[in-house]
Amino acid sequence: MTEQEFRELVAEKIAYYRKSEGITQSELAELLNYSDKSVSKWERGEGIPDAYVLYQLAEHFGITVNDLTTPSKPVAIGKRKNRKNFITVLSVGICWLSAGMIFFLLQMLPWEIPKTWLIFIYALIPTFIVLTVFSCIWYKLIHRALSVSGIIWSVFLSLVLTFYGVQFIDGSKMLYFLIPCGVFQAMVIIWFIMRHKTK
Numbered sequence: 508m509t510e511q512e513f514r515e516l517v518a519e520k521i522a523y524y525r526k527s528e529g530i531t532q533s534e535l536a537e538l539l540n541y542s543d544k545s546v547s548k549w550e551r552g553e554g555i556p557d558a559y560v561l562y563q564l565a566e567h568f569g570i571t572v573n574d575l576t577t578p579s580k581p582v583a584i585g586k587r588k589n590r591k592n593f594i595t596v597l598s599v600g601i602c603w604l605s606a607g608m609i610f611f612l613l614q615m616l617p618w619e620i621p622k623t624w625l626i627f628i629y630a631l632i633p634t635f636i637v638l639t640v641f642s643c644i645w646y647k648l649i650h651r652a653l654s655v656s657g658i659i660w661s662v663f664l665s666l667v668l669t670f671y672g673v674q675f676i677d678g679s680k681m682l683y684f685l686i687p688c689g690v691f692q693a694m695v696i697i698w699f700i701m702r703h704k705t706k
Contacts, residue, residue, distance in 0.1 A: 518552035606630035631661035652699040663688040
C-alpha cells in the first residue's frame with residue numbers, strides 16, 4: 508500500500524465513523540482539541556493524524572486503531588452510543604439513589620429534622636454536574652449549555668427553598684434571586700453562542 512492509498516483509507520474510515528455517530532467535523536475537532544480544518548484535511552486524504560490522535564479517535568468511536576488503519580470492514584458503533592447513554596443514566600441514577608438513601612436515613616433518626624424533602628432538591632445539583640461532565644466528554648455543545656443552565660437554576664431553587672421555603676415563591680423578594688440567576692443564565696448563553704461561532 509502506498510502512502511497516498513493509506514491516507515485515503517484512513518480518510519474514508521474517519522469520515523465513515525464520524526458520520527455514523529452523527530457529528531460534524533467541527534464537533535469531532537472540538538472533542539480532539541483540533542480545528543475543523545484539520546479534520547477536513549484528514550477526511551480529504553491530504554493529511555493524516557499522528558499516532559496519539561488516531562488512538563483518541565479509536566477511543567472515541569469505541570473501536571481499535573487497527574479498525575481505522577486497515578482495509579477491514581467498518582465496525583458498527585451503535586454499541587458505543589448505547590454504552591455512553593447507559594453510563595450517563597447510571598451515573599444520574601446513583602445521584603438519586605444516594606439522595607433516597609440519605610432521605611431514608613434521616614427519617615430513621617429518633618428526632619425530627621425539618622424539610623428533609625429538600626434532599627431531593629439538592630440532588631438536582633450533582634445530577635446536573637454529572638450531566639455537564641459527560642456532555643463535555645461525549646455530547647454536543649447544546650447538551651453542555653443545557654446542563655450548565657441546569658446547575659444555575661438548581662442552585663437557585665435550592666437556596667430559595669432552603670432559606671425561605673415554598674411560600675417565598677409568591678413573594679416579591681424572589682426578584683432578588685431571579686435577577687442574578689437570569690444574569691448568570693444570559694452569560695452562559697452568550698458564552699456558548701460565542702464558542703459555537705468560533706468553532
